[in-house]
Amino acid sequence: DVVMTQSxxxxxxxxxxxxxxxxxxxxxxxxxxxxxxLNWFQQRPGQSPxxxxxxxxNRDSGVPDRFSGSGAGTxxxxxxxxxxxxxxxxxxxxxxxxxxxxxxxGTKLEIK
Amino acid sequence: EVQLxxxxxGLVQPGGSLRLSCAASxxxxxxxxxxxxxxxxxxxxxxxxxxxxxxxEKYYVDSVKGRFTISRDNAKNSLYVQMNSLRAEDTxxxxxxxxxxxxxxxxxxxxxxxx
Numbered sequence: 205d206v207v208m209t210q211s212x213x214x215x216x217x218x219x220x221x222x223x224x225x226x227x228x229x230x231x232x233x234x235x236x237x238x239x240x241x242l243n244w245f246q247q248r249p250g251q252s253p254x255x256x257x258x259x260x261x262n263r264d265s266g267v268p269d270r271f272s273g274s275g276a277g278t279x280x281x282x283x284x285x286x287x288x289x290x291x292x293x294x295x296x297x298x299x300x301x302x303x304x305x306x307x308x309x310g311t312k313l314e315i316k
Numbered sequence: 317e318v319q320l321x322x323x324x325x326g327l328v329q330p331g332g333s334l335r336l337s338c339a340a341s342x343x344x345x346x347x348x349x350x351x352x353x354x355x356x357x358x359x360x361x362x363x364x365x366x367x368x369x370x371x372x373e374k375y376y377v378d379s380v381k382g383r384f385t386i387s388r389d390n391a392k393n394s395l396y397v398q399m400n401s402l403r404a405e406d407t408x409x410x411x412x413x414x415x416x417x418x419x420x421x422x423x424x425x426x427x428x429x430x431x
Binding site: 241243245252253254255258264296298299300303304305306307308309310 | 351360361362363366375376377378411415416417419421422423424
């Protein structure tokens with residue numbers, strides 16, 4: 205199985221400051237169709253996960269543009285340009301290139 | 317509006333069985349891969365099973381192979397998972413979701429395996 209390793213696992217951030225989460229994969233996520241199926245999810249307290257980013261850098265509908273994704277191959281990053289109070293929660297990277305699809309351990313973002 | 321509504325969760329004894337259902341609306345259900353994803357209490361996410369739009373292909377994570385069966389009824393816009401030989405480690409919130417390459421998730425149904 206593809207192992208997804210996130211860092212940091214805990215991320216205290218002041219309001220208005222940037223935040224960055226890294227996700228490293230144990231093998232390439234480039235599919236045979238040429239796409240890289242790396243997603244980022246946000247899970248707010250008490251809610252189900254919500255996809256923010258798909259195929260590395262594409263924002264889902266309704267996702268604020270302060271969220272951005274980047275990376276290639278086996279190294280990926282989620283960045284939040286200016287953290288807001290509503291961003292508190294756990295963030296997961298997830299690969300959908302290989303079966304079984306796998307998630308990172310999660311990064312808990314809290315307001316400092 | 318896209319909706320995925322799970323049902324069927326509850327308390328079951330170890331070794332018991334449970335069938336979860338998911339009612340889909342607001343999108344063309346028959347065109348999407350569909351999945352079950354679970355999250356143990358205070359834990360991370362695990363993709364449990366996935367099924368092709370026409371039901372012809374199904375894949376399972378190793379920990380549930382031979383015990384769980386995913387199925388769908390496109391005429392009823394519904395997804396199911398039959399869970400047999402349940403273990404304490406199957407205790408989790410179970411989410412119905414589209415395939416890993418699509419964005420839709422339900423709110424989950426809680427399964428507790430305990431004597």
